[in-house]
Amino acid sequence: MSVRRQAGVVLANTGLEVKRLYSDRDDRVLFADLCFQLDAGQLVQIAGPNGSGKTSLLRILAGLSSRYEGEVLWQGKSLLKQRHEYLQQLLYIGHGAGIKAVLSPLENLRWSCALRGLNNNDDKILSALEKVGLSGFEEQACHSLSAGQQRRVNLARLFCIPASLWVLDEPFTAIDQRGVTEIERWLSEFVSEGGAVLLTTHHRLSFAHEFKIVTLGEAANV
Amino acid sequence: MSVRRQAGVVLANTGLEVKRLYSDRDDRVLFADLCFQLDAGQLVQIAGPNGSGKTSLLRILAGLSSRYEGEVLWQGKSLLKQRHEYLQQLLYIGHGAGIKAVLSPLENLRWSCALRGLNNNDDKILSALEKVGLSGFEEQACHSLSAGQQRRVNLARLFCIPASLWVLDEPFTAIDQRGVTEIERWLSEFVSEGGAVLLTTHHRLSFAHEFKIVTLGEAANV
Amino acid sequence: MYFDTVGDFLSMGGHGPYVWFCYGVSALVLSILVGVARSRRKQAEQQIRAIVRRKKASSSSTTQH
Amino acid sequence: MSISSTFHKWGSPRWFYQFSGKLLPWLAGLSLLLLVGGVIWGLAFVPADYKQGNSFRIIYIHVPASAVAMGAYMTMAIAGAIHLIWRMKLAAMVMKAIAPIGASLTFLALLTGAVWGKPTWGTWWVWDARITSVLILFFLYLGIIALHQAFENRDAAAKACAVLAIVGAVNIPIIYWSVEWWYSLHQPASISFTGQSTIHPTMLRPLMATLSGMYLFFTWVLLLFVRVEILDRERNTRWVQDQICGESR
Amino acid sequence: MSDSGLAKLVVAVLRRDVMASLRRGSEWSNPLVFFVMVCALFPLGIGPQPDRLAELAPGILWVVALLASLLATDSLFRGDFDDATLEQMLLSHQPLYPQVLAKTLAHWLMTGLPLSILSPVLGVLLQLPAKGMLALMVSLLLGTTVLSFIGAIGAALTVGLRKGGLLLSLIVLPLYIPVLIFGSSAVKSAVEGGEYFPQLAMLGVFYLVALALSPLAICGALRISVDQ
Amino acid sequence: MSDSGLAKLVVAVLRRDVMASLRRGSEWSNPLVFFVMVCALFPLGIGPQPDRLAELAPGILWVVALLASLLATDSLFRGDFDDATLEQMLLSHQPLYPQVLAKTLAHWLMTGLPLSILSPVLGVLLQLPAKGMLALMVSLLLGTTVLSFIGAIGAALTVGLRKGGLLLSLIVLPLYIPVLIFGSSAVKSAVEGGEYFPQLAMLGVFYLVALALSPLAICGALRISVDQ
Numbered sequence A, B: 001m002s003v004r005r006q007a008g009v010v011l012a013n014t015g016l017e018v019k020r021l022y023s024d025r026d027d028r029v030l031f032a033d034l035c036f037q038l039d040a041g042q043l044v045q046i047a048g049p050n051g052s053g054k055t056s057l058l059r060i061l062a063g064l065s066s067r068y069e070g071e072v073l074w075q076g077k078s079l080l081k082q083r084h085e086y087l088q089q090l091l092y093i094g095h096g097a098g099i100k101a102v103l104s105p106l107e108n109l110r111w112s113c114a115l116r117g118l119n120n121n122d123d124k125i126l127s128a129l130e131k132v133g134l135s136g137f138e139e140q141a142c143h144s145l146s147a148g149q150q151r152r153v154n155l156a157r158l159f160c161i162p163a164s165l166w167v168l169d170e171p172f173t174a175i176d177q178r179g180v181t182e183i184e185r186w187l188s189e190f191v192s193e194g195g196a197v198l199l200t201t202h203h204r205l206s207f208a209h210e211f212k213i214v215t216l217g218e219a220a221n222v
Numbered sequence C: 001m002y003f004d005t006v007g008d009f010l011s012m013g014g015h016g017p018y019v020w021f022c023y024g025v026s027a028l029v030l031s032i033l034v035g036v037a038r039s040r041r042k043q044a045e046q047q048i049r050a051i052v053r054r055k056k057a058s059s060s061s062t063t064q065h
Numbered sequence D: 001m002s003i004s005s006t007f008h009k010w011g012s013p014r015w016f017y018q019f020s021g022k023l024l025p026w027l028a029g030l031s032l033l034l035l036v037g038g039v040i041w042g043l044a045f046v047p048a049d050y051k052q053g054n055s056f057r058i059i060y061i062h063v064p065a066s067a068v069a070m071g072a073y074m075t076m077a078i079a080g081a082i083h084l085i086w087r088m089k090l091a092a093m094v095m096k097a098i099a100p101i102g103a104s105l106t107f108l109a110l111l112t113g114a115v116w117g118k119p120t121w122g123t124w125w126v127w128d129a130r131i132t133s134v135l136i137l138f139f140l141y142l143g144i145i146a147l148h149q150a151f152e153n154r155d156a157a158a159k160a161c162a163v164l165a166i167v168g169a170v171n172i173p174i175i176y177w178s179v180e181w182w183y184s185l186h187q188p189a190s191i192s193f194t195g196q197s198t199i200h201p202t203m204l205r206p207l208m209a210t211l212s213g214m215y216l217f218f219t220w221v222l223l224l225f226v227r228v229e230i231l232d233r234e235r236n237t238r239w240v241q242d243q244i245c246g247e248s249r
Numbered sequence E, F: 001m002s003d004s005g006l007a008k009l010v011v012a013v014l015r016r017d018v019m020a021s022l023r024r025g026s027e028w029s030n031p032l033v034f035f036v037m038v039c040a041l042f043p044l045g046i047g048p049q050p051d052r053l054a055e056l057a058p059g060i061l062w063v064v065a066l067l068a069s070l071l072a073t074d075s076l077f078r079g080d081f082d083d084a085t086l087e088q089m090l091l092s093h094q095p096l097y098p099q100v101l102a103k104t105l106a107h108w109l110m111t112g113l114p115l116s117i118l119s120p121v122l123g124v125l126l127q128l129p130a131k132g133m134l135a136l137m138v139s140l141l142l143g144t145t146v147l148s149f150i151g152a153i154g155a156a157l158t159v160g161l162r163k164g165g166l167l168l169s170l171i172v173l174p175l176y177i178p179v180l181i182f183g184s185s186a187v188k189s190a191v192e193g194g195e196y197f198p199q200l201a202m203l204g205v206f207y208l209v210a211l212a213l214s215p216l217a218i219c220g221a222l223r224i225s226v227d228q
């Protein structure tokens, strides 16, 4: 619970603002003049067909890519000037596996937590693993898990690492239907507690609250 | 068109029959006593929660895995006794990328075709690439394509390689909504032309014809 | 001129092959450097001209509509 | 949307392009004059060495190539540092351009040295300290070129090469000095490279000519490469398009 | 299946593999650079005395060539396994034998061949006497092919394992030893002015046997590796 | 960030990496096996005369140790890059320097350390006189650490590329040379009964410099590699 409280304190003036963002690949413009805002307690879905630049956008916003022009503001200031504070609030789950295949889910999450300065919180990790439906698999090497189970290990980070901004790239990949519903519920809970979520997905979200959709690609140009 | 015709000839007595199939992993039974049949002009969806053994089943049926007990019959005879004939009819698209990242879509598909004894059919490959929405990307290295685009390169094989049985493991992964609808239409067309499809997916299929669902995992045990 | 005859000059007292080989390869390498720079410049110019042409074509076609 | 770039006051590619354009003919003329003149002077007019005979005439290409190859690496590393610290794009272009030129000159140094070795030492190659460090320098250049080619993204390539060039520059003195030490440790039997053959002034003057000619040549070719690079990078800007299409009109 | 069909298959596989490794760049230049660098390291480790180097050159050159070939071997099927194109090969109804043969030959074209061609230059660096050069090149041309085929067996056996590398060296190195012995002894004989044809003939025999039989082992090993 | 926090971070990263490579097995045993095998190959390539081997042993042992270390280097960040855990490292708000330091040390623990410990056995195989053993071990202990740190720079620079391996050798080997020279010369001096402390002291200086500075280059290189 301390997590949420800690997050809550900062949430007051959470706010990611994208101003006139431009990015291209091989002379093909992915997006230009992109502007949107994401406040605490909001969810923004980035939509668009394959290859429209959703992943590229998310990587820029996570600070992993500098292939852009324009501004990204966090709490009113440029991201580049307060990387450290921003990272403290950010939880990014990308396309990739995000886990070491030879290690068990427990070991993987222990390491993930240590990276965020959280040590000795096995209890929280175990409860997170239970939440994502992996109880019984805590000690098994990840490479012997199915595609969906591996994805779930990665998603378990949502529950062990305190953050006020989740950036998720296709979190539903390989997840079964019941799992999708559950994740949607978690997102909903997080948002209603004041968290901010930015995600891409090709699913049609059934989300309790209202949410914004930012569309990239051809659809956006029409 | 010659493809379909060629396929059509064999289709008459297509039929995959699974009899009392059993498989386990680390002492956990994935499925036991599994029986079902897939005839020409049918689609069977393997359903089940994450980790229920769908991928394992598909690999067995494709002849890639021999971790099973029970029988798999093809046209009434055991798979093992007519591997060559079976492979001539089978097109398997697995979880993996299925493409070489440094090569272009065109080069990748040329190789895939050559493996099936098809040479000099660039026309067909190009039209397949157009069909999956990759015209303009034919010559670009695959590693510079987005997740969905890479998946589409793999799916383009459906249109260059003649086969009467498609075995597809989560073909919709990373594909955008319009793409999903299109693939469903292709499946439908293929089935109505007499093809047989076996696929796993967590999507709710909206499929023109009737289709069977075989459910693995907890749901099946209930 | 230090050498008496052209033949002397070419043979360099037996060391001619070594010396001339060195200077030959050096001239080759240095001129390749210049040549590569030149040809790359031509290529770049061509590309820029193509871009300008494309831009003109597209702008004139849009104004027609 | 037009590609806006924020240029450094004194690192502006545009300014550099126009400034270097004026310099080019002078550099080209002077360097060729000095190189060709010095070589002819050295080949035809200087008396033969009393010990080595005529093979010493290789010196007029060997020494300039070696010296400039060494200096080029340091220039490259400095350009890399400037690029990393001040994010100056021009420095990245300079760095990228130097690598192939430096590698070519190093190759010349190795080749002319090896060919010179055959008549003087009776062998193409010895593991002499200086020779060994030039070989290593050659590999350092190759590493930078290969690294640059391996990246698809230009900016990432420039940054990565800058890191490598700096690491390499830190290492060059260490390498040079450790190789020297290693060589003297072994006290090799026959051949001594840094022999005290005091060069006669008549031999020295053409050497000075080719040496300075080589430096100018290096600068000239460097400018040529950098200018192409500028055109390539800025091809979507107005001024480049005006420049090129204006010239042809 | 007709012969021309098989030939086309072989060509297609060859072309794809060669293209991929040219595109990637590392695959062919890697062993080469490694070869050159390591040959340059030895004088630095051992000392620069020319006569001593000359004496050791045949051994060093051959051991390093062997290592370069070994290192390249790991990637032979690894890429195809990781991106699941190996599955496609196994699921083709065309015979696996020519595919495997073509893949291994492509691998040799990209590793052993450039290395053999470059070897005289390294011979010069290591002060190898001129009369050893021909024997060096020919023995490397024959020998590296054999090494590629032997290595391919090991690569196929270990490709499905998470613990690849080690096992590969363990399996493959002992099989490499005969090749090393005959190869380096051919060069040594040549340097000493002796007869070196017998050794080369022996390498030729290895060559033929490897070409004919090892693809069988490789095919079997690949099937096992994918089915886990 | 408190010091104990940093220490905990270092320990966590160390533990995870060591665990992963123990679990995988190849990472620590691979270089070791390579070291042993190649040392065993040399007598076959060069000839078995004991006195000649003894003379060459320091050079061979050091060159092979260097190669073993080089080979292991490629995997230093590759795995983390491929499974996207490297992104997590970069997106942690904790400083990257200690993480990188810990990773490189873990890598050394799994490659350089076992190799150094095993080296006397190989010294015996190669007829290295007993009085060289201590110098061999100590110089390898110090030297392989430096090699790991230099190698890590190369690995970080190339991890995002599809053309890994070659480049890595090309970039890293020239930088390895001073270490090789001082390492092998320490052993040689010791064998000849001379003073070898100066060389070891030199290696110690390299050690400290590498420990302090190379993580900076590595951090920068990693950021570049992920951002493409």
Ligand code: HEM
Residues within 6 Å of the ligand: D059, D062, D063, D066, D067, D070, D109, D110, D111, D112, D113, D114, D116, D117, D118, D120, D130, D131, D132, D134, D135, D192, D193, D194, D195, D196, D197
């Ligand atoms: C930075 C690198 C180098 C520099 C500055 C350099 C400079 C010189 C100079 C000043 C001389 C004439 C001085 C004298 O006669 O003692 C010379 C001679 C010579 N150099 Fe180089 N050199 C370099 C690299 C090389 C390399 C890489 C090789 C061989 C591959 C080489 C081979 C020779 C030979 C054979 C001679 C004439 C023999 C002799 O005078 O002892 N040099 N070099």
Ligand SMILES: Nc1ncnc2c1ncn2[C@@H]1O[C@H](COP(=O)(O)OP(=O)(O)OP(=O)(O)O)[C@@H](O)[C@H]1O
Residues within 6 Å of the ligand: A143, A144, A145, A146, A147, A148, A149, A174, A176, B025, B026, B030, B048, B049, B050, B051, B052, B053, B054, B055, B056, B057, E228
């Ligand atoms: N190599 C392996 N070693 C041990 N167990 C494995 C291995 N591969 C899979 N399993 C186990 O087999 C079970 C079934 O895996 P499989 O990949 O077939 O599931 P799936 O139904 O395809 O799941 P998903 O929907 O997540 O793709 C999983 O519980 C997994 O833990």
Ligand SMILES: Nc1ncnc2c1ncn2[C@@H]1O[C@H](COP(=O)(O)OP(=O)(O)OP(=O)(O)O)[C@@H](O)[C@H]1O
Residues within 6 Å of the ligand: A025, A026, A030, A048, A049, A050, A051, A052, A053, A054, A055, A056, A057, B143, B144, B145, B146, B147, B148, B149, B174, B176, D152, F228
């Ligand atoms: N490394 C790269 N080099 C060149 N182009 C790239 C690279 N990565 C991505 N691209 C291009 O950028 C475009 C956007 O890619 P991105 O991965 O952001 O798409 P996406 O919207 O996430 O698509 P998807 O829905 O398929 O995941 C694609 O057209 C792709 O071709």
Ligand SMILES: [Mg+2]
Residues within 6 Å of the ligand: A054, A055, A056, A095, B146, B147, B148
């Ligand atoms: Mg994406």
Ligand SMILES: [Mg+2]
Residues within 6 Å of the ligand: A146, A147, A148, B054, B055, B056, B095
């Ligand atoms: Mg699955």
